[in-house]
Every structure is written in structure tokens, then in C-alpha cells.
Amino acid sequence: MNRLTTPWGELALTRFPEDPRDQLRAWDAADDYLLRHLADEGTDLSGSLVVLGDRWGALTTALAGHGPVQLTDSYLGRRATEANLARTGTDTSAVALRTVRDEPPDRIDVLLIRVPKSLALLEDQLHRLAPAIHPGTVVVGTGMVDEIHTSTLRLFERIVGPTRTSLAVRKARLIFCTPDPALPRSPSPWPLRYALPDGIGAMADRTVTNHAGVFCADRLDIGTRFFLGTLPAPRGPVDVIDLGCGNGVVGTAVAVASPGASVTFADESYSAVASARETYHDNVPDGAGRAAFVVGDGLAGLPDDSADLVLCNPPFHSHRATTDTTARRMFGDARRVLRPGGELWVVGNRHLGYHVRLRRIFGGCETVAGHPKFVVLRAVAPAPASPANRGPRTGTR
Incomplete structure (x- = not known):
């Protein structure tokens, strides 16, 4: 079991299914970087908070006190989130666990995105979530340096708005995206x-x-x-x-x-x-x-x-x-x-x-x-x- 120290406390996190032989962590530097950024910037998390692509629930568990909506395509990731929430004594009813196939929220004030390996999944989800994003929405993506490419930024810019990136910290990077309400809205090309x-x-x-x-x-x-x-x-x-x-x-x-x-x-x-x-x-x-x-x-x-x-x-x-x-x-x-x-x-x-x-x-x-x-x-x-x-x-x- 690995422990992640966050501004909201120390969390004992595991993947699912839990395997004592598995040395892979349930979080990485990209998760840590995003959480520290939110605390350092004093980001207002009191509104509608959506977490997309949280791999093993590290982000959702750390921010559980703010009632996030988690959107995931992974059953194992969802089960890991449930287990990690239970391990911290969090009432799971305070967190809405949804899949990427479910209807997205009507309004999003803060959108946190763990950049997925699949650009197609990112494209589809940005299209689906864009109608709920407004000019004041805080949109921050996170990933390891080798997971964030020019094509990644272009997707954000084409569907949501202009981007800038942070400096790399421990081989992780953040994407800051400013919603542009003038961008044309189009349906997802998927499936x-x-x-x-x-x-x-x-x-x-x-x-x-x-x-x-x-x-x-x-x-x-x-x-x-x-x-x-x-x-x-x-x-x-x-x-x-x-x-x-x-x-x-x-x-x-x-x-x-x-x-x-x-x-x-x-x-x-x-x-x-x-x-x-x-x-x-x-x-x-x-x-x-x-x-x-x-x-x-x-x-x-x-x-x-x-x-x-x-x-x-x-x-x-x-x-x-x-x-x-x-x-x-x-x-x-x-x-x-x-x-x-x-x-x-x-x-x-x-x-x-x-x-x-x-x-x-x-x-x-x-x-x-x-x-x-x-x-x-x-x-x-x-x-x-x-x-x-x-x-x-x-x-x-």
C-alpha cells in the first residue's frame, strides 16, 4: 500500500484488485502535482467539481470533501476509488461515481482531467462535457510529460479554448485551459x-x-x-x-x-x-x-x-x-x-x-x-x- 501526502491529508491508496505482489502505485507525480497546484492557488472548489479519467481514485479521494463527480471508463478504477474512499472513512455517497457512458453534469465549475492514453477518449469526453463548461470554469489537465503532446493541446484548444502548460515537475506537467464560449459546438464524432x-x-x-x-x-x-x-x-x-x-x-x-x-x-x-x-x-x-x-x-x-x-x-x-x-x-x-x-x-x-x-x-x-x-x-x-x-x-x- 502506498501513501500519498496531499494538502488534504495523507492517503493510503491501492489499485484494484489489491495484490500484495503488485508494486505499482495507485498514484503518480501527475496526480500529486495537480493536487498541490489546487491548494497553492487556493482554487475555489465549492461549485460543481468534475474529475475525468482519475485512474485509481487518488484525485477523487483527496478531494472527496468537495463532493466531486468522477467520470471513468474503467470498472477497476471505479472499484479502486470505492476502496480508497472506504479506507479513508469517507462516506461514498458524498462522491458521485459515474461512467463516461453516463449523461454528463449540466454545469461544471471546476474540471480536472487526468489526460488519458487514448486521445480519442479525451476528444469524445471534451465534446460531451463542453456544453456544461462556462466562461468561469476552471479547467486543468495533468499528466506525465511523455503523455502530453501537441495533439493533446490541440484537442483542448479546438473544443474548449486556448491552453498554456506549466513547467515540468518530477516529469509531470499541467495544462491550463481557458474556456472560449465563441468556439463552435459540435457533437462528438464517436462512436x-x-x-x-x-x-x-x-x-x-x-x-x-x-x-x-x-x-x-x-x-x-x-x-x-x-x-x-x-x-x-x-x-x-x-x-x-x-x-x-x-x-x-x-x-x-x-x-x-x-x-x-x-x-x-x-x-x-x-x-x-x-x-x-x-x-x-x-x-x-x-x-x-x-x-x-x-x-x-x-x-x-x-x-x-x-x-x-x-x-x-x-x-x-x-x-x-x-x-x-x-x-x-x-x-x-x-x-x-x-x-x-x-x-x-x-x-x-x-x-x-x-x-x-x-x-x-x-x-x-x-x-x-x-x-x-x-x-x-x-x-x-x-x-x-x-x-x-x-x-x-x-x-x-
């Missing part, structure tokens, strides 16, 4: 919809939807494209999970190819699950009763032995950090929810060495397909000792 290419199996020439911030906003990435060309073809009424579903193209491909399949789309991003829902319903118009959409911590809410097939393209970044923590937890979740004989199919960069982790969790794995950069791996949940309870009807091509 994007685009047609998929030929040669990728069941989803060839079909359309996907990407809300802002979801991986590969305007084109199919090569890893997913490779995965789509190798997917298994389930037979009969099988239960499939698209874990870390993103825009839902993988799970939808199975639903299109296998009309008897029921698919659960799971992701920790609210925008990803919204994208998957639209992608699925656009391509499987008669499949409303055969799909579920879950925003959560991996598969934590799903029962044991409930799936026949799990498909996964794990992320290997947690904000700025490269880590296999998320993949490791995804593989463990898959092992728990798979019925005996059920299969986990994973695509990943070769250098990540997922086969080692899968062998530890499942007792073995095999390579389904190889690519100079990517590999598709298959792991099977151990079969029961008794033949009376046989495995699923997953099947492969």
Missing part, C-alpha cells in the same frame, strides 16, 4: 463504425462499432485479424465467453458462425462493452436472447464450470506499465469458469511467453497457429476422472 476486410472468416465484410478509447478505433489490428482466421467452430448450444472483448468482433464472429452459441462479452471498460453490444446486435439481429454483456473484474461474477469456450486477447499494459498481471488473472478466471474439457484460446505476441503461464494453470497448452509476431494457443481444462461427465461440444475446425 466510429467501419467495415472489416475479406479473408477473416465469419466477420468478413461486416461492420464493427468502436466507442472512443476502445482498442483499434478505425481498423482491425493484425493480432485480432490473425485470431479471427483461426477461431474454433463450436457445434451445438455451447456457452462462449469473449474475455477482454473490446469491440466484440471475436465473440460476434463465433455467434455468426455458430448460431447455437450463447456468447458473454466481458471487459473492464464501459466503452468496450457498449461497443461489443452494438457490434453484436448489428451482426446478429435475431440473437438478443443469446448474448450477455458484462462490465466487471474479469470473470469474477460468473459461476464456476459455466463455459465451454473462452476466447482472449489479453492486454499487456496497465496504463504506463508493461505487466502480465492482467493476463495471469484472465487465465486463472478462464480455468475456473470452464467446464471439464472446455477450451481457452489465446492470441498474443510471441515474446510474451503465455505458453509458460498456461502450462502452469492448465497443465499444458498447444500452439494452434503461428505468425512471425503472434501465436494462438489452446489450453484445455482438465477432464473429470469419471467418463460420466464428459466435456463440452466445442470442437475445432
Whole structure:
């Protein structure tokens, strides 16, 4: 557990889920810089305060006494905020925890923005929040120096108003934006919809939807494209999970190819699950009763032995950090929810060495397909000792 000393007290903060082995902090110099700036400048926080993109709740927790509205795309970030508020004894009802898919506030007097990795998400949110910003609104962004680019400032200037930046402190920087009411108001260009290419199996020439911030906003990435060309073809009424579903193209491909399949789309991003829902319903118009959409911590809410097939393209970044923590937890979740004989199919960069982790969790794995950069791996949940309870009807091509 890390402690952040702020003008509003010392805070014990953790990420979510809390893992004693995880040495990554729940805050960084950018969070610290912004909080100190607000105190040093005596910023009036008595009005409507909105915090956008607070990664693990450091800003929201520090400013909880001012009744902030937190807007986040991350379920894990929201849970971290709840845990950190509880740890400090704060009444969580004093803080409004909302997602970026919710309706924004009608009025914003102070807008604090932790600059996201995704410029698309920043663009979408600035468009959505701009109508609530008035000439007196205090708008301050924060991020590490290598997270703030000319393109970042241009977004603020095009949608909200002119900017200036602070000096760098501990490799962090602040963005000060002055609202310009004369700027033309326009709707957000998100979500994007685009047609998929030929040669990728069941989803060839079909359309996907990407809300802002979801991986590969305007084109199919090569890893997913490779995965789509190798997917298994389930037979009969099988239960499939698209874990870390993103825009839902993988799970939808199975639903299109296998009309008897029921698919659960799971992701920790609210925008990803919204994208998957639209992608699925656009391509499987008669499949409303055969799909579920879950925003959560991996598969934590799903029962044991409930799936026949799990498909996964794990992320290997947690904000700025490269880590296999998320993949490791995804593989463990898959092992728990798979019925005996059920299969986990994973695509990943070769250098990540997922086969080692899968062998530890499942007792073995095999390579389904190889690519100079990517590999598709298959792991099977151990079969029961008794033949009376046989495995699923997953099947492969």
C-alpha cells in the first residue's frame, strides 16, 4: 500500500484488485502535482467539481470533501476509488461515481482531467462535457510529460479554448485551459463504425462499432485479424465467453458462425462493452436472447464450470506499465469458469511467453497457429476422472 501526502491529508491508496505482489502505485507525480497546484492557488472548489479519467481514485479521494463527480471508463478504477474512499472513512455517497457512458453534469465549475492514453477518449469526453463548461470554469489537465503532446493541446484548444502548460515537475506537467464560449459546438464524432476486410472468416465484410478509447478505433489490428482466421467452430448450444472483448468482433464472429452459441462479452471498460453490444446486435439481429454483456473484474461474477469456450486477447499494459498481471488473472478466471474439457484460446505476441503461464494453470497448452509476431494457443481444462461427465461440444475446425 502506498501513501500519498496531499494538502488534504495523507492517503493510503491501492489499485484494484489489491495484490500484495503488485508494486505499482495507485498514484503518480501527475496526480500529486495537480493536487498541490489546487491548494497553492487556493482554487475555489465549492461549485460543481468534475474529475475525468482519475485512474485509481487518488484525485477523487483527496478531494472527496468537495463532493466531486468522477467520470471513468474503467470498472477497476471505479472499484479502486470505492476502496480508497472506504479506507479513508469517507462516506461514498458524498462522491458521485459515474461512467463516461453516463449523461454528463449540466454545469461544471471546476474540471480536472487526468489526460488519458487514448486521445480519442479525451476528444469524445471534451465534446460531451463542453456544453456544461462556462466562461468561469476552471479547467486543468495533468499528466506525465511523455503523455502530453501537441495533439493533446490541440484537442483542448479546438473544443474548449486556448491552453498554456506549466513547467515540468518530477516529469509531470499541467495544462491550463481557458474556456472560449465563441468556439463552435459540435457533437462528438464517436462512436466510429467501419467495415472489416475479406479473408477473416465469419466477420468478413461486416461492420464493427468502436466507442472512443476502445482498442483499434478505425481498423482491425493484425493480432485480432490473425485470431479471427483461426477461431474454433463450436457445434451445438455451447456457452462462449469473449474475455477482454473490446469491440466484440471475436465473440460476434463465433455467434455468426455458430448460431447455437450463447456468447458473454466481458471487459473492464464501459466503452468496450457498449461497443461489443452494438457490434453484436448489428451482426446478429435475431440473437438478443443469446448474448450477455458484462462490465466487471474479469470473470469474477460468473459461476464456476459455466463455459465451454473462452476466447482472449489479453492486454499487456496497465496504463504506463508493461505487466502480465492482467493476463495471469484472465487465465486463472478462464480455468475456473470452464467446464471439464472446455477450451481457452489465446492470441498474443510471441515474446510474451503465455505458453509458460498456461502450462502452469492448465497443465499444458498447444500452439494452434503461428505468425512471425503472434501465436494462438489452446489450453484445455482438465477432464473429470469419471467418463460420466464428459466435456463440452466445442470442437475445432
